[in-house]
Amino acid sequence: MNTQAKAASSFAPLRQPVFLMLWAATILGNIGSFMRDVASSWLITDLSASPTAVALIQTAATLPVFLLAIPAGVLSDILDRRRFLIGVQILLASVSAGLLTLSAMGMQSVESLIALTFLGGVGAALVGPTWQSIVPELVPRSDLKNAVALNSLGINIARAIGPAAGGLVLASFGAAVTYGMDVLSYVFVVTALLLWRRAPQTENALSEDFLSAFRAGLRYARSSAELHRVLVRTFVFFLFASAVWALLPLIARQMLGGTASFYGVLLGAVGAGAIGGAVLLPRLRARLSADGLVLLAALLSAGVIGGLLFAPPRWLAIALLLVLGAGWIIALTTLNGVAQAILPNWVRGRGLAIYLMVFNGAMALGAFSWGMVAQAVGLPTAMLLAACGLAITALLFHRLRLPTGETDLEPSQHWPEPLLAEPAANDRGPVMVQIEYRVRPADRTEFLKTLRGLSAGRRKDGAYAWGITEDTAQPELLMEWFLVESWAEHLRQHHRVSNSDADLQGALLKFHIGPGKPAVRHFLSV
The missing domain is CATH 3.30.70.100 (Alpha-Beta Plaits)
Structure with a gap:
């Protein structure tokens, strides 16, 4: 297949009207979310100079995903996904409306900002596995991998636009208007979901209830050695890499002397770097294994943290953040792709939820820990420890090989139906x-x-x-x-x-x- 044909097939899912509509709506929704996050991350530095308080915003955003990922994965498998998504989007819009109201009235505090950020994290935890689970319903099976790649591209388009736009709006009009833009973005997402006429789901006598599905997901995760290796590598990488996200508002303000708009530019540079990394990733995959890609991502990220340690000129800081974005997307895409490849369809939502739980747990724990370290020993020393720790652990855990994901996990359907002298009740057991x-x-x-x-x-x-x-x-x-x-x-x-x-x-x-x-x-x- 020539390059032009490959490019055409990569965008083939966009020929599906429903996928295109939801894909565009989620880009707008994510742009609004990134604008909200920029406003909250910068506003906390106005409310408190404590590194711990600043890092708690990152913790509040990611901790709910750690706590609720598995229940969210179960709900995505047993509820009507369209209605569930609509309900959660309304919850998230209400959170941003609360942030808007408090900021407009001058009543925002550290406690209210962290509490509403945590509530927004709850919404993100509930919606994450479901967005991933609906993709097979929107495109033919032959386009599934390309649809997943386009979703990743959409997130990074939003990451490139949202933070920069959020910083600009925040600097020009204030936090209330920035939060208002996020509220408006949910209107587009809910409208797209209302326009999606999802095919009615057939009743299944063997449909799982919440508790049985929850137990089945945990049993699978407990017994899968391949999933264990992915989760360990994910936790170790993001525990150290989270330092740059937790401390970036302070780096931008204290070390680089930047304003809110400059902070947005830095985050936009991460998104732009991620898009560039996504473009380069197919070439890197041809030369490196999954383990090599994760090692490369760790060394790039450690180099960026080490480079920021010296308070470089702003143009160089932006260049470093471009590199960070590339390293970040290489790690995210590689680890998520391996997790997808080793999970069978029946437990995919729950398995991905466990992956998201570990990812966000590492981010939450890392953000809180690095904030405490920065407060105890100073910002530069904390960055040095994070950079060294990330590089050293990447080299050590490189020996814990990631699975290849080449196992055939499609159902074989080769077991004959069990013989019964008389019908057995479904709940009878063991x-x-x-x-x-x-x-x-x-x-x-x-x-x-x-x-x-x-x-x-x-x-x-x-x-x-x-x-x-x-x-x-x-x-x-x-x-x-x-x-x-x-x-x-x-x-x-x-x-x-x-x-x-x-x-x-x-x-x-x-x-x-x-x-x-x-x-x-x-x-x-x-």
Whole structure:
């Protein structure tokens, strides 16, 4: 495919009218959000000179995502996504209206600003997984990856425009008008959602309720070693990289002698750098692995923090922030892409919510910690510690390799429906499933090794306990067993088993010497 054809296919999702409408609306909404964030970040420096208070704004914005990400992911899977998005957008508009009112009346305080920022963070936590989950409904499957890339591009377009526009409006007209622009942006987003005629969702007898979906998401996350590696790398990177976001208002004001408009320009430079990084990313992927890209992003970000430490001229500070934007988007896109690649569709919303929880938890903890460090030892020393810590941990954790994401996670649908003498209630349980294998003594070691490799898959798909037993009278008879919380959850498990696990189960059959296939039995608690 030539370059022109690749470019055309990259923008193919924009041919879908609903996707184009929502994509444009979210850009406007994100521009308004970035304008609001600039106003809040700068206003707090007027209300308090304490680095801790300044950093608490970043903490208040990100902590709710850490606390509510998993419930938000569950809600995105079990509620009508269109109505849910409309409700949350109205909540966010109300938060900005509150900020507008307090600022216009001269009643804004550190406490009210942090409280309303926290409430806005709650809205962002609820809406994040749902925005990602609706993309497959808006475009054909062949355009899904390009649609995800366009969403990332849209966020960075807003990041390039919003902060600069927010700084300009803030410097020219004040905080109240800046917040008013954010309120107006939600009108466009809600209108677009009202115009989206979402196809009615069919009723499913196996639909999950909140608690069962919550438990299933946690079981999957607990059993997925691949997801654990992504989460560790994400937490370590953003714990140190968050320093520049937490301290940037103070860097702009105290070290660089800038105004609100200059602070907006710096943030705009980050967005512009992110767009440039997104353009370069395909070339970098051709040369570097995911681990190499994250290492590159960490070293670039550490270099920027170290460069700002010397209070450079403003033009050089802007150039450094361009580099930071490129490093930031490389890390974000790489880690998010790996997380997407290792999650099956049935748990994607909840898995991404856990990823967002760790990401925002690292940002919240990092922002608060770096604010405290800056207050204790001074701004320059805090920046030096952050830069060194980011570079050192990037080199150390480079050995904890990210998964390749090449596993086939599509449902195999190869399990036959279980036999029932009479219908079983969906909430009846727990369920014990037993699979009997007959294995030659010479093959026993290799068989058990293969079977234990299947245990994580059983747990991820719904089992809360798993084991292997042997018949004392017939040593060649081995039984695999696992427990599932209810009959409905086991039926869902039938639809979750991936092609990758099916291949592993097929490998087990090579060891089975009994007549026919291994016997499978289901036992319900009496």
